[in-house]
Amino acid sequence: MAEALPDFSGLTALMSSCAPSSSAFSALDDRALVDAVEAITALRHEVERAQALAAAEIVRRSKVAFGLHGLAQRNGHANAGELLQSITHSSKRETIALVGVGRMVAETEAAAELELARRDDPELAALVPEPVAPWFSELSRPMASGVLTVAVADAIRSGLGEPGGEADEPALASALASVLTSVMAESRGLHADAARRLARQARDRIDAAGVAARSEHQREQQFWRVWVKPDGMVRGEFELDAESGMLVKAVFDQLTHPRRTAAPVRRGFGDPVRGDAAFADARVTRERDAAEGLVQLLRAGASVDPTRVLNDKKPSVRLVVNADSLSTGDGSGIIEGHPDRIPIVDIHTGLCEGYLPVLFDDDGACLDLGRDERLFTDRQKAAIAVRDGGCLDPECTRPPSWTEAHHIDHWQRDGGRTDLADGILLCRRDHLRYHNQGWEVRRTGTNYWLIPPAGVDPEQTPRLMRPKTPADIINPVDPTRVALAQAHAPVPAPAPVAATAPECEFSAAG
Incomplete structure (x- = not known):
């Protein structure tokens, strides 16, 4: 006997009679x-x-x-x-x-x-x-x-x-x-x-x-086209394979990073431009700077001094792979910030060019570098970036190059340590939101939990913060171990604390 369907016969009439509008x-x-x-x-x-x-x-x-x-x-x-x-x-x-x-x-x-x-x-x-x-x-x-x-x-x-x-x-x-x-x-x-x-x-x-x-297939489909528009501007488009494309993206991210436009934009005399207009002006400025930087890079070629164009940092692309996969040749790896896998043979090629290796233990946690300092070191940030794969906020998809290192236990308020286990990646938007609105992060083992403020969730129910780096890349022998540990991890009890001023460092972790 056919299953009875829900009765939608009155739905159209109901919506017509209600005549919903924005004022409602x-x-x-x-x-x-x-x-x-x-x-x-x-x-x-x-x-x-x-x-x-x-x-x-x-x-x-x-x-x-x-x-x-x-x-x-x-x-x-x-x-x-x-x-x-x-x-x-x-x-x-x-x-x-x-x-x-x-x-x-x-x-x-x-x-x-x-x-x-x-x-x-x-x-x-x-x-x-x-x-x-x-x-x-x-x-x-x-x-x-x-x-x-x-x-x-x-x-x-x-x-x-x-x-x-x-x-x-x-x-x-x-x-x-x-x-x-x-x-x-x-x-x-x-x-x-x-x-x-x-x-x-x-x-x-x-x-x-x-x-x-x-x-x-991606390598075979690569292209770069350039043409002159009727108004005299030169326009172009390209599509690159994952590895080549992420290198170009790393350069672009450095040339357009929001931190490059720290001061309010001014259009002349008077008060600085703020709000949406300031954001639009800053975006146009960043994109124009990126265009100029692209021309400089092409003009200088391989002999370019990256410190002259890229804010004292050479763009890099990290290839992430488990040591066991690298030695056996089984499995695959990823490019930091990219959702797709790449073959092991490409990983070996990349390592010959000096990519940074990052070590993990059997539980999929980054090994601590042992530096007890106020700010996270560049190598610590690199390790956290590989582990988290981008902003760790559950709703955010921003890549590692747009993130900052955040102490889950505040340095002064909580006596927090600058260890890998106590740091996560957050984009600047979420970093500021966590501090300004009172969001907290708790850790149980290798799992991180987001505790919303009472104004958002009166029950302050912890939300699991899943890393963007696939679990089997870190632990290919038993890739379900991390996923099961997350699914059955003990949920921390909410522990509301008084909001304080930001204490974490605000610098790119990519």
């Missing part, structure tokens, strides 16, 4: 406004779930085998995708995601229904082979039940990719189980981009050949 929401207080958005979002996700299942049925009824009698063809469309896009007014990418998730659920349910029918009918069981559940079936069920949204389910599926290379169906099923464990362990849930990154990392862990193939 401006009258709400902060808590009521957040609650309203959460309720609307929950409703949207429920509608999308039903929409995905209906889209899969439209695809089934529009198969090429039906010819002109297919549902899409009878409605004047070449295929189901065009029909759906005309109905939903979505982008092509959104339509493909909707169809893909709907098919995934439909295939899983079809296999389960066939197995049930074989159990109830011995004659059918003798004629029809036992169905094999699709490798993605464990993803279909939480999506169909509403535990996962359509966007997150599509992100996980696309991040894991299709079977191929060293990633056969059993391996992908195992990787999917690991991803779902991490996703379900997040009390606040992961958004689609974070889920895709997590799934992409899981695929790379089991498919080193795929990492090498992707790297080679």
Whole structure:
């Protein structure tokens, strides 16, 4: 018997009668406004779930085998995708995601229904082979039940990719189980981009050949184009492979780092420009400086003195790999600040050029360099940058080059130590927000927890701060050890403290 769908018949009439406008929401207080958005979002996700299942049925009824009698063809469309896009007014990418998730659920349910029918009918069981559940079936069920949204389910599926290379169906099923464990362990849930990154990392862990193939494909696809515009300006564009591109990005980040524009921007006499106008002016200034710096670098070539252009720091790209992977040749590595893996052979090439090695213990913690100083040293910052992989705030994706070292135990207030275990990376925006609004960070073993101020969360529920560096890069022998330790780590009890002035150093840790 078909499952009863939620009743959406009155939804259109309800929305029309309410006629929501911006004034309706401006009258709400902060808590009521957040609650309203959460309720609307929950409703949207429920509608999308039903929409995905209906889209899969439209695809089934529009198969090429039906010819002109297919549902899409009878409605004047070449295929189901065009029909759906005309109905939903979505982008092509959104339509493909909707169809893909709907098919995934439909295939899983079809296999389960066939197995049930074989159990109830011995004659059918003798004629029809036992169905094999699709490798993605464990993803279909939480999506169909509403535990996962359509966007997150599509992100996980696309991040894991299709079977191929060293990633056969059993391996992908195992990787999917690991991803779902991490996703379900997040009390606040992961958004689609974070889920895709997590799934992409899981695929790379089991498919080193795929990492090498992707790297080679990127090299073949590189290009740099330059042309003269009608107004006389010279414009260009390029795409580079991960390693080359991150070197260019390191140069760009140094030329455009916000700390390079410390003083307020002035447009002439009078008060300095502040607010949005100051931010816009600072951005334009940084980009103009970057353009001038690019010209200087190209003009000077290999003989350039980096201290003349790059604020006394030579741009660098760190290749991160576990020592065991490096010695055995198994696995892969990453480029600091880049989400994708690179082959071990590229790691060996990079190490010949003098990249900084960083050591980890069996639990995935950076080894302390043993310097008891007020400020973190450059080598300590480098180690923290590799460990954290960027700003450690759960909602932030800024790379290591835009971060600063933060003492989780304040130097003066808490008697904090300048040790690797007691320092994390935060971008300047989050660094200032933590200090100004009273956010705290606690550590249990190698895990870091963000404690919100009472004004944001009256219960001050700790939030796990996950590093952006994949766990298996640090510990390839048992990559699930870190993930399981995070999932089952003891949550620290909230310990509110009085807000004080910032005590951490504010200098780039990249």
